[in-house]
Amino acid sequence: MAKKSWLERDKRKLRTVRKYSALRAELKAKKDYVSLAQLPRDASPTRLVNRCQITGRRRAFIRRFRLSRITFRELASAGLIPGVTRSSW
Known part of the structure; x- marks a missing residue:
């Protein structure tokens, strides 16, 4: 934070x-x-400065979701971001 x-x-x-x-x-x-x-x-x-909406982190910011990469990964893994699925191959 x-x-x-x-x-x-x-x-x-x-x-x-x-x-x-x-x-x-x-x-x-x-x-x-x-x-x-x-x-x-x-x-x-x-x-x-672009900042994550949840943590306030400014580095590794993903504009489309307005989240940092860490927060994005946590929320995507939990299935809390609509339209985002985990990839598997």
């Missing part, structure tokens, strides 16, 4: 990105890069 401070930091970044998204789009359309640079760094969507 990720530290609560990291999870809260990511939530704060997400709120900041959403807050400035319209303004960023407007400034980019005007090609006003000086004003764009004056915005907070966390207003950029590239600063967001």
